[in-house]
Amino acid sequence: EIVMTQSPATLSVSPGERATLSCRASQSVSSNLAWFQQRPGQAPRLLIYGVSTRATGVPARFSGSGSGTEFTLTISSLQSEDAAVYYCQQYNTWPYTFGQGTKLEIK
Amino acid sequence: EVQLLESGGGLVQPGGSLRLSCAASGLTLSSYAMGWVRQAPGKGPEWVSVISSNGGNTYYTDSVKGRFTISRDNSKNTLYLQMNSLRAQDTAVYYCAKGRSTSPSKNYFDFWGQGTLVTVSS
Numbered sequence: 001e002i003v004m005t006q007s008p009a010t011l012s013v014s015p016g017e018r019a020t021l022s023c024r025a026s027q028s029v030s031s032n033l034a035w036f037q038q039r040p041g042q043a044p045r046l047l048i049y050g051v052s053t054r055a056t057g058v059p060a061r062f063s064g065s066g067s068g069t070e071f072t073l074t075i076s077s078l079q080s081e082d083a084a085v086y087y088c089q090q091y092n093t094w095p096y097t098f099g100q101g102t103k104l105e106i107k
Numbered sequence: 108e109v110q111l112l113e114s115g116g117g118l119v120q121p122g123g124s125l126r127l128s129c130a131a132s133g134l135t136l137s138s139y140a141m142g143w144v145r146q147a148p149g150k151g152p153e154w155v156s157v158i159s160s161n162g163g164n165t166y167y168t169d170s171v172k173g174r175f176t177i178s179r180d181n182s183k184n185t186l187y188l189q190m191n192s193l194r195a196q197d198t199a200v201y202y203c204a205k206g207r208s209t210s211p212s213k214n215y216f217d218f219w220g221q222g223t224l225v226t227v228s229s
Contacts, residue, residue, distance in 0.1 A: 094212075
């Protein structure tokens with residue numbers, strides 16, 4: 001099973017600033033990497049797939065990058081509604097696996 | 108508007124069974140792989156099972172193999188998860204999710220339902 005490790009566990013950023021979230025895979029997942037946003041009491045929402053492609057309706061301030069085993073989600077110009085837990089997930093090899101999540105707090 | 112509506116969750120004793128359903132509207136289920144993801148209280152999500160668009164290919168995470176069965180009825184636009192021999196560790200919100208293509212292999216899942224809670228307790 002591929003282990004996905006996210007850092008940091010919690011991130012506190014002021015509105016308008018940039019947030020950088022990291023995700024590392026225990027082995028290569030090629031470009032089969034997605035990012036999800038989960039607000040309290042809601043289902044996870046797909047933000048990014050294929051490392052860097054935004055899902056339908058996702059604002060342009062969300063961007064993804066990386067390759068192989070190291071990936072980054074960047075949220076530029078943070079807004080209050082971006083407060084959530086963010087998960088990376090690999091879909092290269094079954095069982096598909098999620099990271100443990102990064103909780104993003106808005107100062 | 109695409110909707111996935113899960114049902115069938117509830118309280119069940121250890122060793123018991125439940126069948127979850129996921130009714131799709133606003134899309135033709137037969138065009139997509141589908142899956143079930145669960146999330147225990149305060150934990151991250153965990154993939155449980157996925158199924159190809161025609162039901163011919165299925166995958167399960169090790170902890171549910173032999174106990175859970177994923178299936179679909181494309182004529183009813185509905186996905187199922189039969190859960191037997193339930194354990195306390197199966198307690199979670201169960202979400203159904205729609206794949207982007209017909210195969211579950213190397214496929215991302217782009218739309219999720221709101222989930223149904225399964226509680227396994229005596």
